[in-house]
Amino acid sequence: MNAGIYNPVACYDPKKAVEKARLDERYKSLVFLWFEWKKLDHEYSAASLRVHKRIETVLSTIHHEHLNLGNAHGFLEAYRMLGYSDGTVKRDLNDIVACVNYWCKLGKVAHNPYPAIKSQLTPKKHNNKGRFTANERAIIIQSLGVNAYRDLVQFLFMTGLRPEEAIPLTWGDINFKKGLMQINKTYSKGDLRHNTKQGKKGKIVHRAYRLDKSQTDFLLRPSWEESALNEIDNALVFPSPKGTYINWGNFNKRIWKPLLTDLVALNKIRKYLKPYCMRHTAITNMIKRGDRINVIAAQVGTSIEMITKTYLISNDWWIDDDTGLDLSSYSDYISEYSK
Structure with a gap:
């Protein structure tokens, strides 16, 4: 070369x-x-x-x-x-x-x-949208009997927490003097994460949930008062019957689905809805009592936009509501996110 x-x-x-x-x-x-x-x-x-x-x-x-x-x-x-x-x-x-x-x-x-x-896949759509009426909520809670699952379901209906946020709650996460509950971990499919859904890899996101009187009274009822007031850090608020984390998948499959299917067949509730609809129900109730949208979003860990588009702009969300609902106080949010 x-x-x-x-x-x-x-x-x-x-x-x-x-x-x-x-x-x-x-x-x-x-x-x-x-x-x-x-x-x-x-x-x-x-x-x-x-x-x-x-x-x-x-x-x-x-x-x-x-x-x-x-x-x-x-x-x-x-x-x-x-x-x-x-x-x-x-x-x-x-x-x-x-x-x-x-x-x-x-x-x-x-x-x-x-x-x-x-794009060729067509996953089965889950009926994850909808809410329960006050009467349906009472029927579901009563039908569950007296057990750890009933306590958790009632708390989810009251707070709007995601199941994976409520399951790992410990008494040490709750400060009754300040009326605050720390949402700082999730438990799902056997995996405990010291983060919330808003947290991503390398970013830890916790939030404080302000308890109202009904929620505080529920947690301080006589059967729980000793554990609650002593704030035993590692004691689960909602343990499974075996004293460990509740397996939400098993609960959904073995308890929730059969129970609600039977209640629909007996015409005690209108239709079958997924457990996540307890969160929709709680957020709906917050809106009905006039809570500010930014407060609701901060409490349940989501955005103002999501709250507005899901619960205020949707034409059929309130179609079966018979309480004389007035959404006029939210008109500014509806106007902003309807564009």
């Missing part, structure tokens, strides 16, 4: 070319990308680890031709053939998309094909 003149043929190394081609081919395999991604230093919740275990079971089951990035549609059909619902597939695809995006950013993969196939 003459000095100063680049000769690509002279510089060509066939061994390196073969090795590069082999590596390039490996980066077309979802299996390779996934397990290399998992080697990185991530912090996963218990729920995420369960999802990953399912994904890895699928990767070991599906034929290798469907695991090539160029055959994303075949991958989706093979996933469905294993009997998973579209809701489950969509949840799993969130992590698969994150994995492939990582390699795209490094330049190892030219295109991530998996976001496109998510």
